[in-house]
Structure formats: C-alpha cells, structure tokens
Amino acid sequence: xxxxxxxxxxxxxxxxxxxxxxxxxxxxxxxxxxxxxxxxxxxxxxxxxxxxxxxxxxxxxxxxxxxxxxxxxxxxxxxxxxxxxxxxxxxxxxxxxxxxxxxxxxxxxxxxxxxxxxxxxxxxxxxxxxxxxxxxxxxxxxxxxxxxxxxxxxxxxxxxxxxxxxxxxxxxxxxxxxxxxxxxxxxxxxxxxxxxxxxxxxxxxxxxxxxxxxxxxxxxxxxxxxxxxxxxxxxxxxxxxxxxxxxxxxxxxxxxxxxxxxxxxxxxxxxxxxxxxxxxxxxxxxxxxxxxxxxxxxxxxxxxxxxxxxxxxxxxxxxxxxxxxxxxxxxxxxxxxxxxxxxxxxxxxxxxxxxxxxxxxxxxxxxxxxxxxxxxxxxxxxxxxxxxxxxxxxxxxxxxxxxxxxxxxxxxxxxxxxxxxxxxxxxxxxxxxxxxxxxxxxxxxxxxxxxxxxxxxxxxxxxxxxxxxxxxxxxxxxxxxxxxx
Numbered sequence: 001x002x003x004x005x006x007x008x009x010x011x012x013x014x015x016x017x018x019x020x021x022x023x024x025x026x027x028x029x030x031x032x033x034x035x036x037x038x039x040x041x042x043x044x045x046x047x048x049x050x051x052x053x054x055x056x057x058x059x060x061x062x063x064x065x066x067x068x069x070x071x072x073x074x075x076x077x078x079x080x081x082x083x084x085x086x087x088x089x090x091x092x093x094x095x096x097x098x099x100x101x102x103x104x105x106x107x108x109x110x111x112x113x114x115x116x117x118x119x120x121x122x123x124x125x126x127x128x129x130x131x132x133x134x135x136x137x138x139x140x141x142x143x144x145x146x147x148x149x150x151x152x153x154x155x156x157x158x159x160x161x162x163x164x165x166x167x168x169x170x171x172x173x174x175x176x177x178x179x180x181x182x183x184x185x186x187x188x189x190x191x192x193x194x195x196x197x198x199x200x201x202x203x204x205x206x207x208x209x210x211x212x213x214x215x216x217x218x219x220x221x222x223x224x225x226x227x228x229x230x231x232x233x234x235x236x237x238x239x240x241x242x243x244x245x246x247x248x249x250x251x252x253x254x255x256x257x258x259x260x261x262x263x264x265x266x267x268x269x270x271x272x273x274x275x276x277x278x279x280x281x282x283x284x285x286x287x288x289x290x291x292x293x294x295x296x297x298x299x300x301x302x303x304x305x306x307x308x309x310x311x312x313x314x315x316x317x318x319x320x321x322x323x324x325x326x327x328x329x330x331x332x333x334x335x336x337x338x339x340x341x342x343x344x345x346x347x348x349x350x351x352x353x354x355x356x357x358x359x360x361x362x363x364x365x366x367x368x369x370x371x372x373x374x375x376x377x378x379x380x381x382x383x384x385x386x387x388x389x390x391x392x393x394x395x396x397x398x399x400x401x402x403x404x405x406x407x408x409x410x411x412x413x414x415x416x417x418x419x420x421x422x423x424x425x426x427x428x429x430x431x432x433x434x435x436x437x438x439x440x441x442x443x444x445x446x447x448x449x450x451x452x453x454x455x456x457x458x459x460x461x462x463x464x465x466x467x468x469x470x471x472x473x474x475x476x477x478x479x480x481x482x483x484x485x
Contacts, residue, residue, distance in 0.1 A: 053204050056321035058308050058344045061426065066305050066343040068312065074377030076218030077299055080228055081111035084389050085294050086221050091122055121386035125393060132457040133393045140455070140462060144397040145474045147252070147259045151398045155263030162288060162295070164225040166235045170286040170333075181284035184337060191339040194242060194276075201275040202268055203244035204327070205320060207307030207341050211241040211333055216298045224297055232297070237286040238333040240340070241298075243307045244272045245329035248402070250413060251469035253326055256406045257453060258397030259468040265328035266292040273330035285336040292328055300329055302378075308341035311348035315358040315367050315404035316383040319348050321422060324411030325404070346426040348410070352381070354431070355438045358404040361465075363453040364391035367404060394454050396462055403453065406465050409441045 081087050087108070096103035101112060101119075112119040162169045172178050184190050191208055198206035213234045220226040246268040247253075252260045273289035280287035290296040301318050304310060309329070310320035317325045321344075359367040366388035372379045392400050405411055412418040424433050447465055454460025470476070 053322055054199075054206065056346075056422075058321075058341070061344040061346045062308070062342040063345045064342070066302070067345050067349055068302060068305060069379040070377055071374045071379045072377045074214055076214060076216065077376070078219040079217040079221045080107055080219050083217075083221065083294075084385050087111070088122065088125075088389075092126070095123075095126070118386045121390055125386075125390045129390055129393045129458075133396075133455065136396060136455040136457050140396055142480045143462070143474055144258060145478060147261070147397050147468065147472045147474075150252075150472065151261035151263045154261060154267050162225055163223055166225065166237070166286075166288055169225060170235070170237060170288040172281045172284060172286075177281060178284035181336075184283075187337045187339040190336060194280075194336075194338060197279055198242070198244050198272065198276060201244070201272045201279075202246065203272045204246050205243070205309055205322060207243040207304070207309040208338050209241050209243075209303065209306035209308070209340050211238050211298075212302070212306060215302050217296075220297055221294060224295065226297075235333075237335040238288070239335045240333070240338055241303050241307065242276060242332040242334065242338075243304055243309050243329055244276060244332070245269045245327050246272070247323045247326040248328060250326070252472060253402070253411075254406055254466040255464045255468040255472070256402040257391075257395045257400065258462060258464045259472050260400075260402050260406070261398045262293065262328060262400060262402065263398075269328050269330040270295075273332055276332045277334075280332070280334050280336050283336065285334055287332055287334040287336070290331040290333065292330060296331070298331065298333075300331060303331055304329055305343050308344050311345065312380060313348055313358070313408065313410075314352040314356065314381045315362075315408065316381060317405055317408075319408065319410045321346055321426075325408040326406075326411045346422075347428065350431055351409075351425055351434050354434050355409060357407050357409060357438060357441060361403055361407045361447055361450060362388075363394070363401075363403070363450045364388055366391070391453075394458050395460070396455055397464075401453075403465060407441075407445075407447060409437060 077083065079086050080090070090108060091104070094104050094108065101109050104112070194208065195206045211234075216232060216234045216238070218231055220228055220232045222228055226232055246265045248260060248262060248265045252264075254260075270289070270291040273291045277287035277289045288297075290298055290300075301312050301316065304318040305312060309327075310318045313319045313325065315325070318327065318329075319325050320327050356369055359369045364384075364387040366384040368382045370382075373382050375382060388401070395401070410422070421433075421437055425437065428434070448461075448463040451459060452461040452463035455462060474480070
C-alpha cells in the first residue's frame with residue numbers, strides 16, 4: 001500500500017501549528033467561524049451544478065488499497081433478512097403471537113433463530129414503540145405539520161422501474177435504442193464526460209470505480225426484477241459503478257431528528273441517477289440506477305470508498321471531504337469503459353478512533369464506542385441496525401433520525417474555519433488536533449441529553465439537535481385547533 005504523503009513532517013507540523021493552537025485559534029476565532037457558517041453562501045452542495053463544489057484535492061491522498069480492511073472469510077448480504085426495510089414488512093405480514101417463530105417462513109425463521117436479539121428488537125418495535133408513537137403523534141404531532149408537508153413534497157418524486165430482469169431493463173430499448181454502442185475516444189475522456197454530466201444533472205459529487213461483486217446483495221430485494229429466493233448472479237455488464245448524490249438541506253439537517261428529512265436529497269439523487277442511466281443508454285451502453293431509499297441491488301458505502309468519494313466513519317456512513325456525512329448517494333452500474341478513481345485516505349480512520357461524538361449522541365446506543373470488529377470478513381465499526389431503526393419510531397416529526405450525520409464534526413458548512421480544520425486533520429501525522437477539534441465541537445455545538453430526543457411517552461422531550469429553521473416552525477404560520485397540555 002502506498003503511504004500517504006503529508007505536507008509537513010512531524011517536527012514541521014508541530015512548529016507550524018503550535019500544537020494546533022495557531023490553527024484552531026481560540027474562543028473568539030471559533031465564535032467568528034460559527035457566525036460565518038450561518039451564511040447560506042457557505043452551504044456546500046447548493047452553490048453550483050458545474051462541479052465546483054467537488055474541490056478537495058483527492059490526488060494528494062490517493063492510496064493503492066481502500067481504507068477498509070479484509071480480515072477473514074467474506075459473505076454477501078442477504079437483503080431479504082439483513083436489510084431491515086425488507087425484513088420488517090415480511091415480518092409484519094407473517095408474525096402471529098400464538099404461533100411465534102412457527103408463523104414465519106423458513107428464511108425469516110432461521111434468521112431469527114440465528115439472531116434472537118433482532119427478534120427481540122423487532123417485537124419491541126411492533127408491540128411497544130409503534131403504539132406509543134401513534135399515541136404521541138395525536139398529542140404532539142401538530143408541531144411538525146410543516147416539516148412533514150415539506151418532507152412529503154420533496155419525496156413525491158419517486159422514479160420507479162427496473163422491475164424486470166437486468167437483461168431486459170438495463171440496455172437501450174431494442175426497438176428505439178441504439179443498436180451498437182458508440183466508439184469512444186478513450187476511457188479517460190469518457191470519465192471526464194460522465195463526471196461533467198453528473199454535475200450537470202444535479203450531483204454535488206461524482207466518482208467512478210470498478211464494481212466489486214462482493215458489494216452486490218447475495219439475495220436481492222423485491223421489485224427489482226430478480227427472483228428473491230435464488231442467489232443473485234451478478235450481471236456481466238455491471239462492470240463499473242458511478243457514484244452520484246446530493247446533501248440534505250443544511251438548516252433542517254441540523255434540526256434532526258424531528259425537522260430534517262432525507263427525502264429532499266433522496267429525490268434529487270434519484271433524479272440524477274435516472275438521468276445518468278438514460279444518458280449512458282443513449283450512447284448504446286447498459287446502465288442501471290440504484291437509488292435511495294430502497295431501490296438498491298448492492299451495499300453502497302464500500303462503493304463510495306472504492307470510487308474515492310470518502311471514508312466510512314464510526315457511524316457506518318461515508319464521510320466526504322466536501323460535505324462530511326451529509327451526502328445521500330445513488331449508484332449507476334454500467335459497462336461503458338471509463339478510467340476509474342482511486343480510494344482516498346484523508347485521516348478519517350484515525351479521527352474516528354478518538355472522536356466518538358456520533359456514538360455519544362446516538363439515543364439508541366446503536367453506534368459502538370468500541371473498536372472495529374470482523375464483520376462479514378472486513379474490519380469496521382459495528383452498527384446495531386435494529387436499535388437504530390427502533391429509534392426512528394421513538395421520536396416525532398419526520399421518520400428517521402440522522403443525528404449521527406448531523407453531529408459529525410466533518411458535517412460542517414464550507415466556511416474558512418471548517419476548511420482549515422479539514423486540512424489540518426488530513427495532514428496531521430501526530431493526531432494532536434483530533435482531540436482538540438472534538439472538544440471544540442462539543443464546546444461550540446452543545447447538544448441535548450440523548451434521552452431528550454425520545455417522545456414524551458418514552459421519557460423524552462421531543463428534542464432536536466438544533467432549533468428548526470424559521471420556515472418549519474409550525475406555530476408561526478398555522479393556528480392549531482388544539483393546544484398541547
């Protein structure tokens with residue numbers, strides 16, 4: 001593996017930064033940085049569709065191997081049971097309290113026999129959390145009328161398709177499409193064109209890699225044109241993966257879990273992916289969009305890593321240099337020949353070892369405070385998806401949580417202070433700045449007690465990480481028929 005090359009040697013770095021104090025400044029500089037961060041002009045991802053937001057010099061941090069590490073025998077994900085959005089509907093349709101596990105089909109039954117802790121959590125969601133959530137929704141839900149209306153409107157664009165086998169849907173239309181692929185100048189020029197088109201279509205970041213078959217689901221989700229009961233044979237034309245995506249709206253993003261939404265960026269990223277797939281088909285090549293939230297045939301984070309978009313953090317989300325964790329990606333699999341990007345290492349692995357803010361602020365305890373583990377043959381931080389999912393229904397407002405991405409120190413608007421801190425951590429071979437910046441985060445961005453994020457019936461206060469933006473404060477615009485007690 002090629003070692004990272006830093007701008008500074010250890011002694012030079014310490015001298016130049018004064019053990020980070022010169023860069024971090026002091027309280028006054030921090031407060032000035034916070035004020036400048038409120039300027040909408042610093043909201044990464046909203047300035048331009050010309051690719052100018054992808055401004056981090058990745059070539060400087062390129063490494064020969066990805067920052068995830070293979071440590072044992074690997075296994076592909078079975079979407080029928082291991083993807084919670086596929087498992088829960090199946091579970092809800094089949095479960096009978098009297099019959100217990102015997103009420104489930106053999107696949108679900110075996111999964112719960114192997115993962116009894118997930119059965120306990122899924123039953124807890126069904127029997128305890130859902131009823132209390134419905135109860136509190138009636139009592140407190142009016143506070144979130146505008147937030148829900150905004151989220152639903154943003155999510156109204158939900159492109160569908162690919163409900164037939166890839167051999168039928170991925171290629172140009174046999175009647176109207178191009179019969180033969182166009183001859184391309186070079187893989188490098190094609191990659192340049194694809195990236196430009198990605199930005200033109202509305203993507204904030206674009207990356208390209210060869211598709212590793214290990215990232216394709218072993219058993220797929222329903223509605224994607226595959227036999228879910230048969231192992232998914234990776235189509236031969238899924239040679240490359242193009243990563244596109246957009247950030248969530250920044251002001252609402254910081255007001256998670258109640259006021260933020262994923263639907264704004266989900267909808268935009270879906271549109272970008274479908275546009276890209278259509279563009280590639282126009283050139284005579286195969287393309288298939290894999291889009292948020294459930295229309296994927298593959299696991300996304302390692303593909304983002306392979307494409308040089310970022311590194312996976314403690315919270316399992318990929319952290320990018322430009323947007324931090326605030327990036328909702330879509331993938332296009334294709335056979336159009338392109339030059340590929342290399343993975344990058346800009347210091348996230350070292351930073352996440354000591355930071356742990358996402359784990360501290362996770363109300364459900366889904367994010368580990370411990371070290372990386374062997375998970376399906378790769379060394380990474382464990383995430384208890386069922387605990388995470390259960391909290392989605394333990395707060396009001398828009399479904400979900402997104403707290404871990406909102407509190408991540410990398411998820412900051414693109415002001416000068418954030419850019420400086422990013423460059424320092426990326427070039428710090430000592431690790432001194434990591435703990436300093438973490439303390440700065442806690443000092444300048446204090447957070448509620450994690451218990452307060454829950455609904456009142458579960459002992460919480462309907463708290464959000466930050467106050468909602470003015471345009472999501474329901475009582476300023478709508479006369480509610482009933483007052484909360």
